[in-house]
Amino acid sequence: MVTIGDVARAAGVSRSTASYALSGKRSISAEVRQRVDDAVRELGYTANAGARALATSETMVIGLLAQFHEDEFAPAMLQYMLGVSDTARELDYDILLVTESDGARALRRITDSRMVDGVVLLNVAEDDKRLPVLRAAPQPGALVGLPGDCSSLDVFDLDFEEAGRMMVDHMHRLGHRELILVSQPEHVVERGGAYVWRLQDAALEQARIRGVRLHAVFGESKQPAVGQLLNSLLDTHPGATGLLLNNEAAAAALPSVLHARGLSAPADLSVIGRYSDEFARTFSLPFSSIESAPDRLGRMAVRQLVRRIESPEARNQPHVVRFVSPELVDRGSTAAPPT
Amino acid sequence: MVTIGDVARAAGVSRSTASYALSGKRSISAEVRQRVDDAVRELGYTANAGARALATSETMVIGLLAQFHEDEFAPAMLQYMLGVSDTARELDYDILLVTESDGARALRRITDSRMVDGVVLLNVAEDDKRLPVLRAAPQPGALVGLPGDCSSLDVFDLDFEEAGRMMVDHMHRLGHRELILVSQPEHVVERGGAYVWRLQDAALEQARIRGVRLHAVFGESKQPAVGQLLNSLLDTHPGATGLLLNNEAAAAALPSVLHARGLSAPADLSVIGRYSDEFARTFSLPFSSIESAPDRLGRMAVRQLVRRIESPEARNQPHVVRFVSPELVDRGSTAAPPT
DNA sequence: CTGAAAGCGCTTACAG
DNA sequence: CTGAAAGCGCTTACAG
Structure with missing residues (x-):
């Protein structure tokens, strides 16, 4: 050597x-x-990276803690991972990828051993077990996803409340008065996926305000269950003229369901989803959607993290909780309800 | 500290x-x-990991070089990544994730600086630019994907030739005499994705031997292009009774295409794909398929890599090129052709 | 069974 | 503008 x-x-x-x-x-x-x-x-x-790290106490490595849960849509996680990884590299950091199911333990391992200068936590839950570990760690961290308690944490997330309101308002403006909202499976909520009820509750409230009937249900994460669910919802609520989807599996399943029922969007049914543009392109979903902007969130988290890592002043500045405003990508799947 | x-x-x-x-x-x-x-x-x-690494010359970190190309199916890559990551952790290694488009440069960086004890290269191309770097590196490496020159390299891949023959034989046995094979887009081949023509050439040869007509085409990677392609193929070859898919996007698009044409598998058309079971479950593809076993390949690669890392004898043993035998997962989408 | 010391390969005050 | 030396936190021969 x-x-x-x-x-x-x-x-x-x-x-x-x-x-x-x-x-x-x-x-x-x-x-x-x-x-x-x-x-x-x-x-x-x-x-030699190890020698340099020892001498400088800087590893130039960021820990990336991904969490893959049984009934969540894995490809969506990949988008966040790539956003984080690409941004880190631009800023001269490498990525230590952690995919263990016991995220708290893994986080302790990589922070205690000083393998990383900071960490990004993905898919943060309401009461995330990793947070106490992060708060006790000497390295700074940034979250993608909103926990119940944000104190002394930098948090980045889509404004899911606003997303819920936006979906309802958009449909309401077009004249819809009865809608169905399909959220993620209930397991996701139970596990602490707060974004599910954040969107749902805001949508329900907005529907109430607008005088719109909104049938909100938790969905399924896989086929064929999710397809069956969609069918049964459309059967049960024949008066519903619009469908809101906060559930990737449901969005992916919808085209065949519509086809099977001889329906098309927006002529027979208006549809808005909530997922990333990359997701829409990969699966060619023709539905307008609230962009979930995983790349942008990953980028913001890394930028803030690196700021804290590199500047002693930034280290002590107040923590931020930043919500990305949702944007509706119009793919033409909404219109006035059929008369 | x-x-x-x-x-x-x-x-x-x-x-x-x-x-x-x-x-x-x-x-x-x-x-x-x-x-x-x-x-x-x-x-x-x-x-302290850096101090230990400096003293022992062991980092307990494995570099994972993923390659995301424009028109390849990103979610498939994730399966390999998780296979590698999970196995590494079982063996007490952490993962340094590299997603840069310039893989050769990235590989040189992490090996030269001794950030890793070894590397796994995913999505290896025929003439992969990373290979000269790997051969010159002091650390061992393992590949997932077959390059043109395997000398002094441990290589793991699905036996795509056998997969091609298996698809044809399976259809032939059921009585099919005219088939269509949709491969990955031509770009993937041009970039050095040898698995595309490995499967295709073997399928063509086997079709010749069996006396089966096989129309082989390169596909598209996205909707709606891939759906249009499938439609036009079915139009052009009305005598074809079976469809072979070595293309995830085509597999994902097929259900709606069949639906739109009022066809169902296997009654009207027999279908076999080549993708992972996880992929099939996520998108609920009802098609029988050759299992691509990404988790298994990732696991094998890491196991072999760690063997070389940890044992001086293993370090000098002859290199291995190991092909996983394809297995057909029967999901009931093939049968005798309609009479 | 245990300790004092050297060394891994860097960086960075301290001195000139 | 440059050099000799200390130190980062470990591990591991070397000695006893």
Whole structure:
């Protein structure tokens, strides 16, 4: 292994000078800098990450804690992961990926051992077991997803309340007076997936205000159950003219259900989902949707995290809870209800 | 930060004794061991990973190089990633996730800096730019996907040739004499996705042997293009009674296409895909398929990698190229052709 | 069974 | 502008 000592020797300078020439942390004569650069190139030198981490207490690694639950839609998680990973790399950080089901334990492991300079927690639950560990850790963290208690935490999430209101208002404006909302499965809520009821409760409240009938149900996470559910909902509520989907599996299943029933959107039924544009493109969902912006949320979380990591002042600034305003992507699946 | 020095002081022993008590690498009196364990618990000690890595030259981290290409199906990649990650953790390794598009550069960075003890490369291409870097690296690596040149590389992949033959034979046995094979988009092949033509060529050859007409085409990666393609293929080859899909997007799009044409499988058309069971469950694909076993391949790759990492003998053993035999998962979508 | 010391490869005050 | 030295927190021969 080629060390900075080898570089120094080849360049005819001390190790400290070689180090400074590389870091640029003090002025170096052009000539020496050239000799060091040449030596680095010639020997193919790269600093040993462990040694550097030991000396600087900086690993340039961010821990990414993903949580894959049984009845949640895994591909959606991937979008967040990529948003975090890409942004981290832009800022010169690598990603330590943790997918263990026992997230609290994993988080303690990587923070205690100083493998990471900070962490991003994905899919944060209402009463997330990882939060006490994060609060006790010396490294800063950023969350994607809103927990019950945000104190001393940087939190980023879609404004699901606003999303719920937006769905209802959009339909109401078009003239719809009876709607169905299919949320994630109840398990997701029980596990602490607050975004489910945040959207649902806000939608129900807004429906009340607007005088719209809204049938809200928890859905299923897989086929064929979710397809059956959609069918039975449409049977049960023949007067409903609009469908709101906060459930990826339901959105993916809907085209065949509509087809089977001989319905088309928006002529027979108006539809709005809540998922990412990438998801829509991959599965070619023709439904207008509230963009869930996973890449954007991942990016925001990493940016804030790195700010805290790198600046001592930022370290002590008040924590932020930031909601991304939902945006409706119009794919033409809503219109006035059939007369 | 609590160090092993703190532990040693609290336990009233030397740092080396504390270290040995923790590692178990030499015999320690029961009493001392107890005192050290108590001190560790009391102080909440965890070894600093960077310091340990520097001392031992072992990071206990495996680099995972994922490659997301424009027109490949991202959720499929996730399955491989999780297989690798879960197995690594079982074997006490953490995962450094790399998703940069310039995989060769990223690989050089993490190996040169000794951030990892070994690497797993996913989605390996025929002439993968990462391979020269891997061969030059001091760490061992394992590939998922078959490159053109496997020399001094451990390689794991599905036996796509056998998969192609199996699809054809299965249909032939049922009495089909004219089939359509939809592969991945041509871009995937151009980029070096050898599995596409490995399956296709073997299928064509087997069809020739069996006296079956096989129309093989490259597909599309997104809707609505892939749906249109399926429709036009069925229009163009009205005599075809079976459909073979080596293309996730096509598989995902097929149910609505069949529906729209008023066809059902297997009564009107027999269908076999090639994808993972997880994929089938998530999208509820009712089609029989050749299981692509991403979790199993990821697991095999990590196992072999860790063997090489941990045993000096294994380090020098001949490299392996291992093909997983395809298995057909019968979901009832094939039968004798309609008469 | 235990301890004192060297060393892993860096960075960074301290001195000049 | 440059160098000699200390130190980051471990592990592991070397000695006893």
